[in-house]
Amino acid sequence: MRTAPSLSRRLAAILLLLVYLLPGLPAMAAPASPPLEEAWLNFHDNKRAEARELFKKASLEPATKAEAHLGLSLLASMDRPGTEAFREFQEFFKASQNPYPYVYSLWTTPSIMAGSGKKTVEQLAFLKNLVKDPKADGTLKAMAWSILGSHYETTNQPAEAHQAYAQIGALDKWQMVGEFENMSGSGFTKDFGPLAKPEANATFTNKHGAIVSWFTPPATRNDKWIDFTYHFYFNDAAVYAQTFVNSPKDQTLQLRMGVSGSLKAWVNDRLVFADDVERNNDVDTYLAPVSLKKGQNRILVQVGESYAGRSNFLVRLTDEKGNPMQGLTSTAAFQAYTKDTGSAPTPITLAVEEFFQKQAQDNPNQVLPKLMLAHTFLRNDKTSDARRVYRQAQKMVPNSSFIVLRQLEAYQREENRTSLTTALEWLKEHDPNLPFSLDLRFDDELEKENYTQALALLDQMEQQQGFDESILTKRIKVLSKKEQFNEVIKLAERGYTNYPENPTFIELKYMIEKNVNKNQAGAANVLKKFLKENRSYAVSQRLASVYFDKGDMNNGIKLYQQYLQEEPVAVGIQHTLGNIYAQAQNHKLAEEAYRKTLQLSPYIGQYWADLAKTLKAQDKKEEALAAYRKAIQLDPTDYTSLKELRQLENKKEVFSYFPQTDVYALIKKAPAAAAYPEHSSLVLLDEVQKVVYKGGASEEKRTIVVKTFNQQGVEFWKEYGIDYHNMQRQLLEKAEVVKQNGNKVPAESNNGQLVFTNLEPGDAIHITYKLENHLLGKLASHFWDRHFFTHYLPYQTTRYSLLVDPETKFQYKVTQKALEPKVQSADEFKLYVWEQKDQPGMQPEDKMPVLSDVSQTLYISSFPDWxxxxxxxxxxxxxxxxxxxxxxxxxxxxxxxxxxxxxxxxxxxxxxxxxxxxxxxxxxxxxxxxxxxxxxxxxxxxxxxxxxxxxxxxxxxxxxxxxxxxxxxxxxxxxxxxxxxxxxxxxxxxxxxxxxxxxxxxxxxxxxxxxxxxxxxxxxxxxxxxxxxxxxxxxxxxxLNPKVRTQNIIDRNVKVQLVNNDLAVVEENYKTGAMAAEAKQRYRDAGQQERERIVQQAINASMASVKLTELSFKGLEGPQDTVRCRLAYQANDVVTQVGGMSLFSLPWTSKATARDFTFNETRATPLDLTQLLYADHDRETITMSLPAKKVLAEVPQSVKLTCPVAEYSLTYKKVNSQLVFTRELRFTKDIIQPQQMAEFQAFYKKVIAADARQLALK
Known part of the structure; x- marks a missing residue:
């Protein structure tokens, strides 16, 4: 039984709790004194010099000292070296009664740590004091231990690094299993099995269809983060990890988690936390109260990646103050445990978030609490919350460059290019002398090759900020662009002397010694000097290459081995070491290295493939076969391994199973142009050879051979685009012109775009390419295709061959005309061949349907259903x-x-x-x-x-x-x-x-x-x-044929009056639905003159001499579903005088004409009316006022026509002295079959006649 804590410890705990829950510094919460208030106003108005002086003045007053130093720190983070920002924050830390929430909020900024890696003496002192500070909570201490460990690692102090990382108190013994499908985050809610199967021998089916099980990696990251990127194909994947924690008693504590990805966590199979948003955050971002039972407890974590770019987590079990819970032990090995069936607990809000939220609520007119709250959200990758709060602050201080700079990080995290570029442009325009803005302007001038202006900006930076390594690096960059290499060398030497640990200057010094001074030993010494006190894989790799170049394999390999000794989880380095051995033909050591790689990452197919190659080189055939098969199970689209496995199994190359064609013999025997007088070219061969392996991976080869007959054929075939998508890899095997004399001219090619130069009539082109399918997600195990067997050109041979695993289920269907495949067994495959010979080209016909509706087409699909x-x-x-x-x-x-x-x-x-x-x-x-x-x-x-x-x-x-x-x-x-x-x-x-x-x-x-x-x-x-x-x-x-939709209607009411030989026309029409949209698109943004020009042009298409006299619209603006139009025009000389009678036709807007359709007795394809139809209903009414003393010579008769695909009516009635004609043509079907054409032709001729009928007045 644990003894009660001492009184002092209890008081410390109460004090710590109050530190986080109290409103904050009195100086922060109280109204700001004039100098401090004015300092903040200048700060957010980008008057940095004035703000700095006012902050310094305010720092002399005890009541405002802390906040003033905080302001100076934030100010320095914008325009001064990071050391000054850190120094001012230390003054704030000492003066503040409660600096700890601010430490958390600003941890990754120049005010405190500005990232991991090597730290200054002052920063180290702060970190060491922080981990001992009784007022600092366990989260801050864990953060400090993490940075200390990183510093020790970077400075070649591995023992100290391990000790520091151990103090974080993270659970670091885990079993893992994966990876499962998570494309677009789809795996978050799926049950892939690991929750119900914790046993070591449990098996699961991963996203590639491979059988996987729990495994315990021999190493994980030194910093205690469990990083799935070292062990799995982590992209678009959900991965699980479990550990078993032994508790000496039943107890309630906190599960604290940080993650890259989405996260779910269970304790004893009870869900305790879930967040489907993928974040990249730090330790203890998520807190959940959990209950451990006495004895063994299972903790299961699921991390999902689809856009986070990383996949890792860190878990701690702590008390309420974030201190690691003592007395717990953990193991990766399965342990029996008691399941918990309770409901998910309510997550605990971070105390620092609560602190700043309360600060912001209590001080709504102050910007600082909002900035700190937004910083805190951003640090935890709660970017939408951060942006929301930044926007609130921005409304208060709209000119603040500081806020815009912080927003940049949010936009970068979200990959919001639009907001990011907008913010960058804002900074350049509104605060051009801000150091960050000067950097942006410098990059702009450099990109424009305006080197004089770029150097002028550097002079300005140096005058403003003083000489530093950043400015020196930029100056070298400009001088390199100007090819002033002597100056570059001088500056590089100066940079290396002043900043010997700067990676840019190390690289430049190395290159100078190696390439300019021809001093290979000196070049190596540059790298050795750095590595004495620093750890860098990039520099170690560079030094190793120096050794390898001079044949010193041992020392080169030692560098890799040393790095692996310090970071045993570095699977990429272990794999590289295997590759180095393999390239050196030392296959025994390569095998050893690859096997160590596979201990870390047993489910990465590439590692198995590399092992297979080195086993094959050692004549370990059976082991190589097993390794190749494992590689293919884990990566079914590893086509190289598929090919090499078949070779090792003494099996035929897969494409050798298909019918073979001698392309050049085919071209030589090609018919002459006289055999195809109606065509410009002949497709001699159009062939697809598709292979579908067991599991669904597929690749295909396509061959196209064409004989051109004339210049039109040359123009058509001179360019060709290979059609493929971003989940396919294209490999061009042949693209050439075959001249009439047999000579071959290779085509020019670029990413599937081919240009056939020197192509002349009578020449042929030959294209052969492969497509490897690398489908993702649920598509990965499936295939589908479409292939046309009839075209507009004649084809001599069209062939589609499918070589498929016999257990693979798929469907096929051929449209228009039956075509059954020839099927035969081909070793472990089945071969299906669909083939057509001597297919004539289809004749283009008026309003012919698209090719997929009229061509004999093969469809293939392995998808089970829609x-x-x-x-x-x-x-x-x-x-x-x-x-x-x-x-x-x-x-x-x-x-x-x-x-x-x-x-x-x-x-x-x-x-x-x-x-x-x-x-x-x-x-x-x-x-x-x-x-x-x-x-x-x-x-x-x-x-x-x-x-x-x-x-x-x-x-x-x-x-x-x-x-x-x-x-x-x-x-x-x-x-x-x-x-x-x-x-x-x-x-x-x-x-x-x-x-x-x-x-x-x-x-x-x-x-x-x-x-x-x-x-x-x-x-x-x-x-x-x-x-x-x-x-x-x-x-x-x-x-798509919805019952509920706005009808697409055109309704015209036209008034016509005869004036001598002219017609005066006034039309009022309305359009609804899509027809209204068409009117809005055409007229909404056009000026009145442009509108009149469009309408005038439309009327002139049917009448020669017309003058538009009036045009107006209603409903063009806004969301209305109806647009109304009124127009008036005069049509001149449209009346013909014959024998005392006036003859004229009614001005129907949609008058039927012989040009509307081309009728052909031999038509072979349907007529597609969708190419003509634009409305559900098109109705027009013409009301004509008879001139005085004029009557109709003959009373017109109404017309009503029908056929299987259309209805037409033209009605006539007399109302007083006016004649009213109403016309409507409606199609009841949108496809007219060839056998219906004769009847439709007769129908339409009558429509044309009715529309064209003349009236006679006497």
Missing amino acids: KFISNWYADLAAAKARPDYEVKQAVEEVFAGKQNLTPVQKAQAIYEYITSNITYSSIPFRQSGLVPQKPSDVLSTKIGDCKDVSTLFVAMCREVDVPAQLVLVNTRDNGYDDLVLPSIDFNHCIAKINLPEKEMYVELTSNFLPFGSLYQGMLQSGILEIDDEQSQANRSLAH
């Missing part, structure tokens, strides 16, 4: 739809002052906000082809593609309880039947809201389209609604 695709994309998008701070802020802005809205009204408000504020843009370098951007990024950059804005819409809808989901779209212009089998080949994304009374599809890429509308060309597009795995919906591919 629900798989829906679940797959749900995983990618779910984490991105999280309503983070920016989303919540946007929602508040949208609904400010709006209450009692219906769900549809809420959705419309969000739609109008997005389409008004976010610009559509789809640029590959900015966006992923598959994964949406985070809504916060879209809101800050105000730009996004279809999936980005749709995801933002879904996130905002969910924030106001409007059910919404994403919908993938394959637009109609790709073909109605383009996706015959499950595939991911969608090219668009929209959103859908699901309400009991209605379902609405929402297109968010246009700021002209009214809410609930769809462009006519989107109708009947292929769509797939996106649901997660919990959804019971059995998703399949559908076609």
Whole structure:
């Protein structure tokens, strides 16, 4: 039984608790005295000289001394060396009654540590005092021990480093297992098995389909962080670690955690903490109260990476003050434990966050508490919270460069390029003499090669800041650009003399000795001198290369071994050592090194592959075979190992199983141009050879051989682009022109773009390339493809061959015309061959459907169904739809002052906000082809593609309880039947809201389209609604034809009056839905003259002599779903006088003409009306006033026509002295089959006649 703590210890604990919970320094909380208040005003107004003098003056007063020194420290961090910022903070630390929250907040800044590594004498003294300070809590002490350990490591004091790191009190004995799928954060909520299976012999299936189990690495990082990047392929992965802690009794304590990635933690299988946001933070960022039982306790941690860029954690078990709990022991080996079925506890807010939050609340008019709170959030990588508080402070002091500088770190952490560049430009413009701004301006001038101005800026920096190593480095950079190498050498020597531990000057001195002075020994001594008192892998590696260059393998290898002795977890160095042995043909030592690598990282396929190679070199065939197989299990797309394994197994090369073609013999026998008088070229061979290995990895080879007949053929084939995506690796084997005499001219190539020079009529081109598929996530084990067998050109041979593992399940389908494959066994594979010979080119026809709807096309897919695709994309998008701070802020802005809205009204408000504020843009370098951007990024950059804005819409809808989901779209212009089998080949994304009374599809890429509308060309597009795995919906591919949408209507009311031989026309029309969008897009931002020009040009297309006299619009601005237009014009000389009668035609706007369709009795393909249709309804009414003393010579008859695909009506009635004609043409189908063409042709001829019918007045 533990004895009661002494009275002094109890008082110390109470004092420490009060230190964190009290409001803070009286000087901080009390109203600032005039000098201090004025100092802060000048500080935030960027008047640094004035602020410095005022802070110094305030530091002389006891009541303001502490805060004044803090101000001086923050000021120095902007424009003075870090040593001054640190010195001033020490004065603050001594003067302050409670400096500890500020130590935490500013820990990584120049005011205190400015990072890890080697520290000054003064910094070391501060750290050593801090770890002994009874008022400092355990977190600060752990932070200090960590920096001390880093210092000792950097200065070649390994024993002291290990002692310091041990004082952190971290749990450092762990078993690990992984890696599991976490693309786009999708693995956070998944159960991959490790929670339920803690036993050492438990097995799991990792993201590559390989069987994995718990393993205990022989070493972890010296600084006690458990770093998965040393042990796994950590990108887009969830990894687990477990340890077993023995507690001498039942007790409650705190689990304190820091992480890079998302984090979940369990104690005795009870979830105690979860945060799906991926952060890069420090020790003790997360706190959870936990209960340990007497005896063994299991602690399980899950870390996920998809955008954090790292994957690690550090866990401590502490008392309430953050001190390591004594009496606990831990082991990585499995121990029996008692499960805890309790619910998750409430996480503990960090005391330092509470401290500054209270400071900010109690002192709302002071900027400093907000800055410290934001610093604290930023230090813990709570970037959205930090930005929120910085913005609050910025509203109070909008000119503060200090705040902008701190915001830069937040933007960098979030990779927010737009906000980052905006902030950088702000600094250059508003505070050009700030040292950081001078650096930016210097970089700008250097990039523009304006070296004179760059040197002038350096002179200004030196005058302002004094001479230092940074300015010297920049000056060397400029002089190097100017090729003033003698000056560079002088400055480099000066830099090395003054700053012998600066990496730049070490490198320059090394290069001078080696290349200028030709003193190899001197060059080596530069590196040796540094390494005597410093530890640096880069310098050790450089020195090792010096030894290797002169044939001294032993000393070179010793450097690697020494580094490994100091950092045994350094798996990359261990692997490099193996590579060095292998290159030296010392395969025995290479094997030993690789096996040590695999002890650290048993589930990295590349390491197994390298081991296999060195085993093969030693004729250890069976071991090499096993190693190759292990490499392929862990990395199924290691095509090099797949090839080498087959060779070792004495198996055939996979592409030798396919039908072989002698390309050059094929070209030699190619027919002459006379055989194809209607074509400019002939495709002699279009062949795909696809290999699908067991597990789903696939690669393919494509060969294209073309004979050109004339100059048109040369123009068509002179360039060729190899189509491949960012999850494929392209390897070009041949790209050449084969001349008529047999000579070969290689094509010019660049990243799949080929240019065939010296190509002439009669020549052939030959292209052969491979594509290796390196698919990610759930796609990794699947394949899908589409191949056309009929084209617009004639093809001599079209062949698609599939060599596949017989256990692999897949579907295939051929459209238009049946084509069964020839199937045969090929050793351990099955070979499928689809082939067509002598295919004629399809004749282009008017309004012909796209190729996928008319070509004989082969579709192949291993995806089980469309629900798989829906679940797959749900995983990618779910984490991105999280309503983070920016989303919540946007929602508040949208609904400010709006209450009692219906769900549809809420959705419309969000739609109008997005389409008004976010610009559509789809640029590959900015966006992923598959994964949406985070809504916060879209809101800050105000730009996004279809999936980005749709995801933002879904996130905002969910924030106001409007059910919404994403919908993938394959637009109609790709073909109605383009996706015959499950595939991911969608090219668009929209959103859908699901309400009991209605379902609405929402297109968010246009700021002209009214809410609930769809462009006519989107109708009947292929769509797939996106649901997660919990959804019971059995998703399949559908076609977009919503019951609820705004109709796309054009309705025209035209008044016509005969004036002699002219027509005076006044038209009033309205357009709804997409037609309104078209009007807005065309006219909204045009001036009146431009609007009139557009309309005049449109009328002139059907009437020769027209003068527009009036034009006005209503509804172009804002979100209205209807645009109204009034126009008036006079058409001259449109009336013909014959035998005393006036003959004229009605001015129908959409008059049918013979040019609308080309009818051909031999038409082979359907007619695609989607290329013509633009509205659901197009109706026009013409009201004509008869001139005095004029009557109709013949009363017109109404016309009503129908056919299987369309309806037409033209009605006539007389109302008093006016004639009223109403015309409407409506298509009931959007595809006309060839067998329907004759009937449609007869129908349309009648429509043309009806529209063109003349009226006669007498």
